[in-house]
Amino acid sequence: MSAPNPVLVLAPMRGITTMHYRQAFVRHFQGLDIEMAPFIPTVNADRINPKLLKDVLPENQSGLPMIPQVIGNNADDFVQMNIALHDLGYTEVNWNMGCPHKPIRKKRRGSGLLPYPDTVDTILAQVCERSPVKISVKVRLGVTDKSELMRLIPVLNRYPLSEVIIHPRTAEQMYNGTVDLDAFEESFQALEQTVCYNGDINDLTFFQSLETRFPTLGRFMLGRGLLANPFLCEEIKCSHLRKCENPVQRIAEFHEDLLSRYETVLHGAHPVLGKMKEFWTYQATHLSNGRKMFKKLKKTQHLGTYKDIVAEFMADAQWLA
Numbered sequence: 001m002s003a004p005n006p007v008l009v010l011a012p013m014r015g016i017t018t019m020h021y022r023q024a025f026v027r028h029f030q031g032l033d034i035e036m037a038p039f040i041p042t043v044n045a046d047r048i049n050p051k052l053l054k055d056v057l058p059e060n061q062s063g064l065p066m067i068p069q070v071i072g073n074n075a076d077d078f079v080q081m082n083i084a085l086h087d088l089g090y091t092e093v094n095w096n097m098g099c100p101h102k103p104i105r106k107k108r109r110g111s112g113l114l115p116y117p118d119t120v121d122t123i124l125a126q127v128c129e130r131s132p133v134k135i136s137v138k139v140r141l142g143v144t145d146k147s148e149l150m151r152l153i154p155v156l157n158r159y160p161l162s163e164v165i166i167h168p169r170t171a172e173q174m175y176n177g178t179v180d181l182d183a184f185e186e187s188f189q190a191l192e193q194t195v196c197y198n199g200d201i202n203d204l205t206f207f208q209s210l211e212t213r214f215p216t217l218g219r220f221m222l223g224r225g226l227l228a229n230p231f232l233c234e235e236i237k238c239s240h241l242r243k244c245e246n247p248v249q250r251i252a253e254f255h256e257d258l259l260s261r262y263e264t265v266l267h268g269a270h271p272v273l274g275k276m277k278e279f280w281t282y283q284a285t286h287l288s289n290g291r292k293m294f295k296k297l298k299k300t301q302h303l304g305t306y307k308d309i310v311a312e313f314m315a316d317a318q319w320l321a
């Protein structure tokens with residue numbers, strides 16, 4: 001038996017799942033339970049300001065429960081950030097120990113902390129004692145060695161973490177190759193806290209295979225697969241219902257909404273086009289003519305031309321389920 005009512009969490013994707021994206025997404029699609037915002041770096045207390053926190057300010061949120069995420073390795077800065085986030089009304093903060101990018105991990109931030117259980121222990125001891133919020137963590141299997149997470153788990157088990165989100169790849173894999181479900185299973189069994197699975201949930205079939213293999217899991221974080229198919233949470237929650245009606249029209253309406261949000265807040269065609277081109281890297285996947293459209297709109301530098309291309313291709317597009 002699988003856990004009833006799976007909890008579906010939007011993965012943080014820096015630069016993509018911005019407050020504007022999250023607001024538009026929740027307006028047009030159902031089925032998500034929680035959002036996690038992309039990471040905010042921990043900084044000295046005197047540098048914490050509304051600009052740094054803009055993406056998580058309560059007035060900029062979609063209405064779904066949202067968990068802010070931080071990245072850093074300085075316990076004092078981490079605690080001060082948690083206090084600031086608590087002042088904004090948040091009760092939980094996620095610590096990013098998964099970011100695979102080399103410049104970050106070289107500074108022992110993100111996944112760069114995974115090989116150092118003693119450092120993680122020292123930071124968690126202070127942060128858990130002094131923070132007014134619950135702490136959760138998002139991890140990978142390791143940097144190059146996938147047994148690093150297993151060596152870290154005895155440390156994680158010492159703290160009252162509200163959740164451990166596992167993306168079962170190494171940092172070196174970045175987002176390539178396959179997720180390692182055997183390694184996930186080993187970590188899931190060893191952890192005493194609530195576990196959330198993250199990685200490659202791109203369709204209902206894979207989601208259902210996870211539920212079958214891990215019937216007690218219950219929490220799932222979705223990133224690229226949900227961005228490519230925004231109906232995925234609806235499909236998961238209502239898999240007994242017929243597929244949604246007018247998917248292309250709903251995508252077109254979502255696109256319109258997101259574009260007008262970015263046109264309002266960004267200055268000039270260049271940044272707006274930058275955001276929208278990134279949007280289509282995922283969103284074009286399930287459109288019958290998406291690849292062709294993306295190729296064409298990648299080249300344009302003009303918003304007018306961009307809108308014409310999107311209108312032309314969306315008029316003919318079929319949704320590939």
Ligand SMILES: Cc1cc2nc3c(=O)[nH]c(=O)nc-3n(C[C@H](O)[C@H](O)[C@H](O)COP(=O)(O)O)c2cc1C
Binds near residue numbers: 011037
């Ligand atoms: C462009 C991009 C930005 C990301 N930004 C973050 C981030 O800010 N914080 C984080 O924990 N993970 C970040 N991730 C990782 C995702 O949250 C997620 O773990 C990863 O995409 C794997 O899940 P998926 O296969 O469902 O996409 C990012 C991934 C991508 C591709």
